[in-house]
């Protein structure tokens with residue numbers, strides 16, 4: 001894979017596998033302490049990065065702010081042209097980019113290709129959107145007046161991303177931020193720094209071709225201290241954070257303290273209801289992809305299956321057979337449907353959740369065995385593979401409240417739709433949900449105000465695999481943010497209401513008289 005890295009990373013490529021701590025445009029910064037990145041696929045050392053120092057972060061923010069004063073005045077359709085140039089480059093490099101995702105995140109290559117396609121799709125969407133960004137004209141009560149709404153660029157945007165969608169989530173934020181007139185500063189997951197550098201490099205090459213300032217885009221490596229410095233800064237107009245609920249809560253409190261703006265895309269605890277009228281074959285296929293895709297490491301992964309009691313035995317038998325035979329292994333081998341988990345900690349967390357579930361009355365149907373051999377220090381030298389697990393458990397067990405970011409599926413049964421909905425909505429997260437039914441009334445209730453309380457609500461498809469045209473995000477502890485399609489762009493702009501008087505009188509609103 002070195003040849004691919006060399007091609008995509010260009011000047012950023014390091015033969016000695018030591019990468020910088022921050023890249024301000026094309027300027028690289030380093031710091032002393034290094035952090036190793038381990039491949040989930042084989043447990044081997046992939047590369048090292050360092051964490052950005054405070055003065056470098058300060059410089060990155062100052063440069064983004066300075067560049068904002070220029071970029072905000074470039075007409076939006078021209079800003080769209082930059083995103084189009086980037087999308088062209090991403091199209092050409094699709095296979096190389098997907099390789100880097102599979103290398104660092106352990107995602108099966110087919111799914112990595114899908115992720116890069118999502119990055120390209122959102123860019124295409126943003127290019128069209130750059131000719132819209134529309135406001136309203138609103139009827140005014142005053143004669144010879146006009147009232148209208150405009151949307152203006154907001155300022156530098158910090159984008160914090162998780163390991164599991166290391167390119168697409170940046171793409172959702174970067175493409176829309178750029179057309180909206182905002183410079184971007186990216187803090188990628190420390191597990192996927194090369195995914196970050198590859199996208200940053202492609203964007204820089206588009207920026208140069210376009211003739212804009214490279215400081216429009218920067219990347220900062222780090223963890224809590226670096227994130228805190230970034231999000232605390234008053235010159236950061238928007239913090240768009242994707243990751244666990246714990247991270248989002250911490251970031252949200254800090255940004256709220258300075259009256260800043262956040263866009264939060266946090267953890268899910270997604271459920272599917274399988275009704276008596278469901279097309280079972282379709283449902284089983286949807287369950288399989290939703291629960292096992294990306295080895296259970298999607299924010300929309302199916303975690304809770306709520307099956308009508310008349311079907312439970314049948315569904316469990318079918319799923320058990322699939323779970324026992326699903327092909328697990330090297331994500332670059334197309335015969336494998338599941339790759340590794342991201343690290344040993346993810347495996348340990350999954351095993352701990354299984355034990356807790358059993359102690360809370362759950363019955364392990366299958367799975368939960370680590371596949372690789374551990375050395376005598378407990379480290380994996382062969383990657384972080386585990387068999388996917390199913391647990392039959394009562395929905396009142398406390399463990400099901402929690403998102404375990406692994407292929408662990410809890411199965412519950414229900415007797416009435418009201419009961420199923422109460423189970424489905426009875427968790428603190430609210431990202432994705434699905435129902436399988438041929439009964440029109442059940443489907444309509446599910447998508448109605450008294451149905452699912454999630455941001456993504458599907459009928460006869462699984463919980464994962466959203467398209468970029470819709471607004472993506474969830475309610476409650478998932479953070480309430482919406483990204484990608486529909487009118488999610490409004491979060492990246494400031495709204496201005498204008499009232500213009502083209503008469504020679506000064507009538508006051510609400511008929512107030514103030515004559516001197």
Ligand code: NAD
Pocket residue numbers: 160161162163164165169187188189190222223224227228242243244245246247248250265266267268298299300403405431473474478
């Ligand atoms: P994570 O929360 O550990 O990390 C996400 C990002 O936040 C990383 O860049 C990380 O370096 C940073 N971070 C982590 N802890 C932090 C802290 N205390 N202070 C400041 N920054 C911190 O998440 P992960 O393990 O990389 O990804 C999995 C999680 O992300 C899951 O909960 C998943 O559901 C969620 N996720 C949500 C969406 C969505 O759109 N809703 C998409 C992808 C992933």
